[in-house]
Amino acid sequence: MSLSFLDLPIVLAPMGGASTLELVAAVSNAGGFGILPCAYSTPEQITTQVSQLRRATRRPFGVNLFVESRPSVVDAHDVARAHDRLRAYREELGIVHTPQPAVPPDHYRGQIDAVLKARPDVFTFTFGIPDRDTLTRFRDLGIFTIGTATTVDEAVALADAGVDGLFAQGSEAGAHRGTFLAPVEASLIGTLALVPQVVDATHLPVFAAGGIGDGRAVAAVLALGAVAAAIGTSFLLAAESGIAVAYRNALRSKRSTDTVLTRAFSGRTARGMANRLTQELRDPDDIAPYPFQNAITRDIRTAAGEQGRSDFLSLWAGQAAKLAKEAPAADIVAELMQEAQARAECVTETLLASSSLLGRKNRQYELRKDPIRAIVFRRPST
Amino acid sequence: MSLSFLDLPIVLAPMGGASTLELVAAVSNAGGFGILPCAYSTPEQITTQVSQLRRATRRPFGVNLFVESRPSVVDAHDVARAHDRLRAYREELGIVHTPQPAVPPDHYRGQIDAVLKARPDVFTFTFGIPDRDTLTRFRDLGIFTIGTATTVDEAVALADAGVDGLFAQGSEAGAHRGTFLAPVEASLIGTLALVPQVVDATHLPVFAAGGIGDGRAVAAVLALGAVAAAIGTSFLLAAESGIAVAYRNALRSKRSTDTVLTRAFSGRTARGMANRLTQELRDPDDIAPYPFQNAITRDIRTAAGEQGRSDFLSLWAGQAAKLAKEAPAADIVAELMQEAQARAECVTETLLASSSLLGRKNRQYELRKDPIRAIVFRRPST
Numbered sequence: 001m002s003l004s005f006l007d008l009p010i011v012l013a014p015m016g017g018a019s020t021l022e023l024v025a026a027v028s029n030a031g032g033f034g035i036l037p038c039a040y041s042t043p044e045q046i047t048t049q050v051s052q053l054r055r056a057t058r059r060p061f062g063v064n065l066f067v068e069s070r071p072s073v074v075d076a077h078d079v080a081r082a083h084d085r086l087r088a089y090r091e092e093l094g095i096v097h098t099p100q101p102a103v104p105p106d107h108y109r110g111q112i113d114a115v116l117k118a119r120p121d122v123f124t125f126t127f128g129i130p131d132r133d134t135l136t137r138f139r140d141l142g143i144f145t146i147g148t149a150t151t152v153d154e155a156v157a158l159a160d161a162g163v164d165g166l167f168a169q170g171s172e173a174g175a176h177r178g179t180f181l182a183p184v185e186a187s188l189i190g191t192l193a194l195v196p197q198v199v200d201a202t203h204l205p206v207f208a209a210g211g212i213g214d215g216r217a218v219a220a221v222l223a224l225g226a227v228a229a230a231i232g233t234s235f236l237l238a239a240e241s242g243i244a245v246a247y248r249n250a251l252r253s254k255r256s257t258d259t260v261l262t263r264a265f266s267g268r269t270a271r272g273m274a275n276r277l278t279q280e281l282r283d284p285d286d287i288a289p290y291p292f293q294n295a296i297t298r299d300i301r302t303a304a305g306e307q308g309r310s311d312f313l314s315l316w317a318g319q320a321a322k323l324a325k326e327a328p329a330a331d332i333v334a335e336l337m338q339e340a341q342a343r344a345e346c347v348t349e350t351l352l353a354s355s356s357l358l359g360r361k362n363r364q365y366e367l368r369k370d371p372i373r374a375i376v377f378r379r380p381s382t
Numbered sequence: 383m384s385l386s387f388l389d390l391p392i393v394l395a396p397m398g399g400a401s402t403l404e405l406v407a408a409v410s411n412a413g414g415f416g417i418l419p420c421a422y423s424t425p426e427q428i429t430t431q432v433s434q435l436r437r438a439t440r441r442p443f444g445v446n447l448f449v450e451s452r453p454s455v456v457d458a459h460d461v462a463r464a465h466d467r468l469r470a471y472r473e474e475l476g477i478v479h480t481p482q483p484a485v486p487p488d489h490y491r492g493q494i495d496a497v498l499k500a501r502p503d504v505f506t507f508t509f510g511i512p513d514r515d516t517l518t519r520f521r522d523l524g525i526f527t528i529g530t531a532t533t534v535d536e537a538v539a540l541a542d543a544g545v546d547g548l549f550a551q552g553s554e555a556g557a558h559r560g561t562f563l564a565p566v567e568a569s570l571i572g573t574l575a576l577v578p579q580v581v582d583a584t585h586l587p588v589f590a591a592g593g594i595g596d597g598r599a600v601a602a603v604l605a606l607g608a609v610a611a612a613i614g615t616s617f618l619l620a621a622e623s624g625i626a627v628a629y630r631n632a633l634r635s636k637r638s639t640d641t642v643l644t645r646a647f648s649g650r651t652a653r654g655m656a657n658r659l660t661q662e663l664r665d666p667d668d669i670a671p672y673p674f675q676n677a678i679t680r681d682i683r684t685a686a687g688e689q690g691r692s693d694f695l696s697l698w699a700g701q702a703a704k705l706a707k708e709a710p711a712a713d714i715v716a717e718l719m720q721e722a723q724a725r726a727e728c729v730t731e732t733l734l735a736s737s738s739l740l741g742r743k744n745r746q747y748e749l750r751k752d753p754i755r756a757i758v759f760r761r762p763s764t
Contacts, residue, residue, distance in 0.1 A: 008736050152639060152704075171553060172572035186642075190554035190572035192602060193593030193701035197639075211575030220574060220602035222729040223722075257534060257579075260568075319575035322534075340605075341733040347604040348726040354390050355719065 001144045001164040003205055005060035005121040006228055007031045009218065009340075010333055011207055013232035014064035014124065015175065015316070016040050021049060023240035025056035026329035031337075033228070035062040035124055043110035050118035062122030062146070063115050068108035069127045069180070069268075071289050082288035083296045085281070089312060093303040102298060104291035112137075122146060127268075128180040129161045146207065148178035150187045152197050157181065159202040167230055168198040172211025174233045174259070174318035176270040184261070184269040192224065199225035213320025215339020219347070222340070231336070233318040238329040244305035247315055250275075256321040265301065265314040267293030273321070276311035383526050383546040385587055387442035387503040388610055389413045391600065391722075392715055393589055395614035396446035396506065397557065397698070398422050403431060405622035407438035408711035413719075415610070417444040417506055425492035432500035444504030444528070445497050450490035451509045451562070451650075453671050464670035465678045467663070471694055475685040484680060486673035494519075504528060509650070510562040511543045528589065530560035532569045534579050539563065541584040549612055550580040554593025556615045556641070556700035558652040566643070566651040574606065581607035595702025597721020601729070604722070613718070615700040620711040626687035629697055632657075638703040647683065647696040649675030655697035 012019065012027040014037035024034035036053060038046045046063070053061060083101035090097040112130070115123055116137055123138050124146040138145050139162070146165040149155035155166050169178050170191025179187040191210040199206050208221035209230035218229040236243055236251055243251075250256065250273055260274045264281035267290035272278065287293050304312035325332060394401065394409040396419035406416035418435060420428045428445070435443060465483035472479040494512070497505055498519055505520050506528040520527050521544070528547040531537035537548050551560050552573025561569040573592040581588050590603035591612035600611040618625055618633055625633075632638065632655055642656045646663035649672035654660065669675050686694035707714060 009732070170572055170574065171570070172575040186640075188553070188570075189701050190552055190593045191574045192552065192572065192599055193554040193595065196595060196598050197702065197704055211572045213575065213578060216578050216606050217574055219605035219729055219733070222732060223601035223605055223725045224598045225725075258568075319571050320579065322579055337733065337737050341730070341737050343605045343607075344726060344730040344733050347601055348723070348730045350391065350604060351601070351719070351723045351726055355723070 001142075003144075003165075003227060005062075005144065006033055007059075008033075008333065008337055009222060009226075009228035010336055011035065011228050011230040012235055012329075013209055013230045014039075014062075015232050015236070017314075018232075018236055018241055018243045018316070020240055020242040021053050021056060023235060023238055023242070023329055024061055025053055026238070026240050027235070027333060028057045028059040028061045030330035030333040032333045033060065033062065033122075035064050035122070036120070037064050038111065038115065039064060039066040039126070041111070042105065043107060043114035046111060046114035047118060050120060060121035062124050063118065063120040064124045064126065065108075065111050065115060067125050067128035067130055067180075070104075070106070070291060074289065074292060079288045079292045079296070082286060082293060085286045086296060086300060089277070089300050093300060093307060093309070093312065095299055095303045101288075101292070102295040104295035116141060116143075119143065124148070124167065126176065126178045129158055129163075132161070135162055149198060150177055150179045150194075151182060151189060152194075152201050154179070154181050154187075155198040155202050155204075159204055163204070165205040165207060165227075166198060166202060167207045167209050168195045168226070170194050170208070170210030172319040173209050174271050174321065175316035176266070176268055177261070179269070191221065195221060195224040195226050211318055211320045213318075213323025214325075215336045215341075216343050217320065218336050218340035219343040222344070223347075229336075233316075233321045234324045234336075235329060235332060236317070236321075237324045237326040238332055239327065240329050244308070244313060246305065246308045246310040247313055250310045250315050251317060251321060251324060252326075256317055256324070259317050259319055259321065263287050263293065265294065265297050266290050270314070270316060271318060273315035273317050275313070275315060383524075385547075385609060387444075387526065388415055389441075390415075390715065390719055391604060391608075391610035392718055393417065393610050393612040394617055394711075395591055395612045396421075396444075397614050397618070399696075400614075400618055400623055400625045400698070402622055402624040403435050403438060405617060405620055405624070405711055406443055407435060408620070408622050409617070409715060410439045410441040410443045412712035412715035413441075414715045415442065415444065415504075417446050417504070418502070419446050420493065420497065421446060421448040421508070423493070424487065425489060425496035428493060428496035429500060432502060442503035444506050445500065445502040446506045446508065447490075447493050447497060449507050449510035449512055449562075452486075452488070452673060456671060456674060461670045461674045461678070464668060464675060467668045468678060468682060471659070471682050475682060475689060475691070475694065477681055477685045483670075483674070484677040486677035498523060498525075501525065506530070506549065508558065508560045511540055511545075514543070517544055531580060532559055532561045532576075533564060533571060534576075534583050536561070536563050536569075537580040537584050537586075541586055545586070547587040547589060547609075548580060548584060549589045549591050550577045550608070552576050552590070552592030554701040555591050556653050556703065557698035558648070558650055559643070561651070573603065577603060577606040577608050593700055593702045595700075595705025597718045597723075598725050599702065600718050600722035601725040604726070605729075611718075615698075615703045616706045616718075617711060617714060618699070618703075619706045619708040620714055621709065622711050626690070626695060628687065628690045628692040629695055632692045632697050633699060633703060633706060634708075638699055638706070641699050641701055641703065645669050645675070647676065647679050648672050652696070652698060653700060655699050655703070657695070657697060658693035
């Protein structure tokens with residue numbers, strides 16, 4: 001598979017609830033690569049959204065789904081208890097506490113079929129590995145597949161399954177951890193350490209994700225061997241972003257540097273700004289497994305957004321959230337590229353300069369630049 | 383203060399128990415900047431070691447101390463319980479379980495005086511901020527001071543105290559977390575996210591630490607705005623490294639990718655390879671505060687090293703430990719520089735080529751992979 005969908009090494013990470021069609025189209029139109037988050041969409045919505053996106057951009061884009069990771073057995077009492085634990089919040093928000101917990105949709109197969117039918121350039125997925133038949137169907141249609149790895153073991157498992165590329169999601173990343181093999185706590189590897197090891201272990205195109213706040217980090221992850229930087233949080237303040245005003249205000253504030261890992265909102269561990277819900281919903285017994293927790297907190301998150309209350313919103317953000325800027329997405333893409341280029345040139349000059357400095361100051365080694373590109377250390381002839 | 387001590391942007395992070403005088407001298411002699419770990423040395427040892435180091439290199443080097451962080455009140459029962467918790471391990475190792483726990487030395491003031499008298503080019507410190515008078519004494523002697531920050535708040539506090547430079551220690555880093563303001567769990571920020579924010583918040587020279595396994599990451603942290611890469615783990619397999627054989631073997635094995643944060647060895651949180659002690663000593667009630675835990679586990683660590691048993695050794699390692707190579711330190715420095723330079727040039731070319739696409743919307747572009755792994759973006763010839 002070729003990387004012909006990738007012009008600039010800038011990918012808009014799929015952000016459910018934040019990545020509007022306008023944002024995805026704007027990033028793709030600016031030369032980046034937009035990915036439409038479809039994990040929370042019905043099959044019908046996927047069909048409609050991809051069709052709308054095609055009218056908004058003639059450039060390539062991707063679609064993201066969560067691989068089905070519903071537990072095979074769910075204790076209804078656990079879900080009911082988690083639902084009841086939210087009663088006080090509903091009262092505070094003035095919304096109805098239904099007797100029965102909301103039930104998450106069970107439409108993964110339909111989603112897959114809808115994506116295959118919609119034929120985006122790229123299919124990306126999170127939380128695991130689709131079964132062999134599913135991956136084969138994408139391959140047969142020439143759709144480039146990208147899985148999400150948070151450890152080298154996950155990267156190797158995905159490579160073995162035949163994916164075409166990998167997101168290497170470092171511990172800095174905002175929103176859901178893609179972890180699917182070891183426990184999340186044992187799978188928190190910084191992007192700087194993760195990316196080179198995933199490159200070495202798989203030799204696949206790696207899209208670095210996590211902590212990429214501006215062009216400096218874009219240059220950095222390319223130096224690590226990534227083919228592109230996957231950026232979420234730094235597009236959250238884009239003009240086209242769909243986040244609630246309270247979320248936007250939190251991102252603009254000093255709070256943005258205080259992120260935590262929480263299962264409170266969806267039942268799966270995700271990184272976001274600390275707020276009342278992340279502080280008060282910590283006991284595992286209070287939280288239903290994914291996707292049940294996600295279903296039962298939806299009414300609360302919706303009401304909180306409408307009422308401008310950030311204390312009950314999932315305020316997903318990565319550890320470089322402070323670096324997010326408010327601008328049209330196209331300007332953000334352009335600035336990322338300009339800054340990355342300036343930094344890369346600066347580093348190249350610095351390394352050249354320090355090499356020649358060494359040649360003068362230190363008599364033990366002479367350093368020269370060879371005609372190709374390597375720096376060669378050699379002992380002086382004397 | 384000038385950075386005249388820094389020729390190549392490669393710093394040997396201070397590694398107590400691993401950084402021999404030979405290793406520090408070798409890195410400095412190769413054009414890098416060696417830092418001698420003195421946290422566990424007596425004032426007399428500091429005097430002797432610095433004097434020996436001066437004979438081993440005519441190039442600049444630094445010295446590191448832990449800022450005094452002994453709790454003002456220590457419950458003797460807590461220490462005794464932690465000591466007794468180790469009885470079974472001593473039996474297993476065949477060493478004496480003393481009736482009284484070992485007492486950590488209380489010689490911080492003497493260490494400071496010894497470092498001032500030894501006058502290294504650079505004084506680096508960890509675990510907090512020395513008092514104002516102490517920092518003034520270093521400043522008056524023209525000794526460059528570098529503090530250690532794991533968060534932006536710590537970086538700002540150190541800058542306010544008047545340090546000349548900062549280690550920005552990302553969550554990937556091996557060995558002790560330098561954290562001194564918020565709890566460690568709330569201070570685990572990936573290097574990729576931390577460095578640019580520390581640069582922005584302080585405008586001081588930043589030495590990036592954590593997860594820098596090879597030249598790719600050296601180029602990356604320079605792109606992030608660091609003046610140099612501080613590297614520990616990737617010097618652990620250097621010929622001059624002083625680690626025990628069992629530790630060296632663990633680093634060479636697949637175990638090296640499995641690091642955990644533990645307080646088992648010193649009472650302070652540090653990152654190392656998982657082993658029996660990190661697995662079995664997890665209950666906070668079993669662990670005395672630093673430096674008491676460090677004192678009471680010393681005989682166990684020493685015996686384990688002598689007996690070639692990695693299960694009771696502190697196997698400090700960062701998250702990029704897999705990338706460590708066995709070679710003389712000078713060769714490691716040279717290879718770091720060569721790889722960093724090659725990567726920086728590659729990224730510069732990539733970004734230059736792709737930035738020509740900026741602004742050219744709705745055009746199809748062609749992407750190909752060139753023979754040396756660089757991704758080259760170019761417009762179609764038509």
